[in-house]
Amino acid sequence: MSRCKQVEQWMIEARFGELDASRQVKLADHLETCVNCQARSEKFLATMNRIDRYSRPELDNAYWTAYWNKLEARLPAQKSSFTETVRDSLNRMFKPATPAGWTPRLAFGAVIILVMGIFIGRAFFSNPQVIMQPIGNESSNLFIQTSQYVERSKLILLGIVNTDSESDDLFSDNFSRQQSMSRQLVNQSEPLKTALANCRQPMLQELVEELEVILLQIANLEAGGDIQGVDLIRSGAESNSILMKINLGELLLSRPQQKSELIKNIQSI
Amino acid sequence: MTQEQQWIQQAQTGDTEAFRHLVECYQKLVFKFCYDLTGNIHDSEDLSQEVFIKMWRNLKSFRSEAKMSSWLYRITMNAWIDRSRKKNIRVHADKAELKDETLQKAAISSGSDWNPETQTESIMLNQEVQTALNALTPRERAVFTLRHYEDLKLQTIGEQLGLTTGSVKSLLFRAVRKLQDALSPVLKEQLS
Known part of the structure; x- marks a missing residue:
């Protein structure tokens, strides 16, 4: 990002008292030397000055008396169901043990442990014949295709999840490259899912399905920086532990590949 | 206590009597915020009343250690964003609003040296x-209003809106x- 663009962000942060001291010095230094930024700063301050002069209505007491009367007429009866009573009692019981803000973290932790358990269990302790069943040339290709699909999806997803809002251009998050790659992958997902279903690979099929949903979300991001969309993808990826599932999927995929390579080597000998 | x-x-x-006291404590704060979001008295009244109805309905889930004003800001923002999504309303400050008596009152109250x-x-x-504020999306407007007029920190706004501080910054920019x-x-x- 160019220096002037960065400085423009600093100007705004400084105006709202959110810029740290070291950057304030850098901002002042830059403004002394850059004529364009000086003009930009003047324009910005004039805009804010205009907005500061905006006034809100001061309403009299009669208005507020009428306000309550109108509100009271609209108030519905408060619900007091059995479930609410039970929930309230449970909340009170567990309140001392779980400080504010910890409940979602604990729930998130529990979900991660549960998902890890399921994946590890399926990957290492289920019937190996089911997982390792197709090792012919066709299925070997399938594993390579799936592996590439997962790897490319992972790269796209990491690009989105790890966007650094502090250093990247916050005026226009541009994910056009990731979007075009996502579209390509979405087109590949359907045949891949069918092939995985035919080869009885439910875990990999499920992984491809989940990735397809995320890739669709990425492909459909609005142009010019769809912050809400990006946040939705980030939170979705976090809550689904998708990156961990990808890693486990890769682990699973590496085993048949190794085996198929071994078979190829034996055949060549 | x-x-x-x-x-x-x-x-x-x-x-309801206790609730009336609570409404009286926060009605101006909520109304002011609603006015900044909607831009007219009629919609501000409607939105702020919706906020208090939601507050009444969900009061049982409110934890006493939380800050009531933060809770109300959150309810207001969600109600505003919901409304904007459903109705796709963009408040138009058209010429007719010049005749709005209440706006004139606002103008009178804002100037100490009043004259025509x-x-x-x-x-x-x-x-x-x-008109300029109407060009913003609901989220941009909520972030700008909370930072500029309500003086909330970016981090706090992020917590209220369920966004990262970086995203809030981006919306503000x-x-x-x-x-x-x-x-x-x-x-x-003006300059010319």
């Missing part, structure tokens, strides 16, 4: 800013850019 906490406890049991000229100027200025673009003809005129 503070008086407010007592009212909250009583209101949680369905006591300053009154008209104030109305025009409010209209210009309103975009809001400022749009406001600059919308107000630039006025500013140019």
Whole structure:
């Protein structure tokens, strides 16, 4: 990002008292030397000055008396169901043990442990014949295709999840490259899912399905920086532990590949 | 226990009188925020009343250690964003609003040295800013209003909106850019 663009962000942060001291010095230094930024700063301050002069209505007491009367007429009866009573009692019981803000973290932790358990269990302790069943040339290709699909999806997803809002251009998050790659992958997902279903690979099929949903979300991001969309993808990826599932999927995929390579080597000998 | 906490406890049991005291404490704060979001008195009244109805309905889930004003900001923002999504409303500060008596009252109250000229100027200025604010998306407007008019920190706004601080910053920057673009003809005129 160019220096002037960065400085423009600093100007705004400084105006709202959110810029740290070291950057304030850098901002002042830059403004002394850059004529364009000086003009930009003047324009910005004039805009804010205009907005500061905006006034809100001061309403009299009669208005507020009428306000309550109108509100009271609209108030519905408060619900007091059995479930609410039970929930309230449970909340009170567990309140001392779980400080504010910890409940979602604990729930998130529990979900991660549960998902890890399921994946590890399926990957290492289920019937190996089911997982390792197709090792012919066709299925070997399938594993390579799936592996590439997962790897490319992972790269796209990491690009989105790890966007650094502090250093990247916050005026226009541009994910056009990731979007075009996502579209390509979405087109590949359907045949891949069918092939995985035919080869009885439910875990990999499920992984491809989940990735397809995320890739669709990425492909459909609005142009010019769809912050809400990006946040939705980030939170979705976090809550689904998708990156961990990808890693486990890769682990699973590496085993048949190794085996198929071994078979190829034996055949060549 | 503070008086407010007592009212909250009583209101949680369905006591409307205690709830009235709570509404009286926060009605101006909520209304002001609603006015910044909607830009007119009629919609502000409707939105703020919706907020208090939601507050009444969900008061049982309110934890006494939380800050009531933060909770109300959150309810207001969600209600505003929901409304904007459903109705896709963009408040239009058109010329008809110049005749709005309440806006004129606002203009009168804002100027200490009242005279017809300053009154008209104030109305025009409010209209210009309103038009500029209407160019923002609901989220941009909520972030800008909370930072600029309500003086909440970016981190707090992020917590309220369920966004990262970086995203809030980004929304604020975009809001400022749009406001600059919308107000630039006025500013140019002023300078010339």
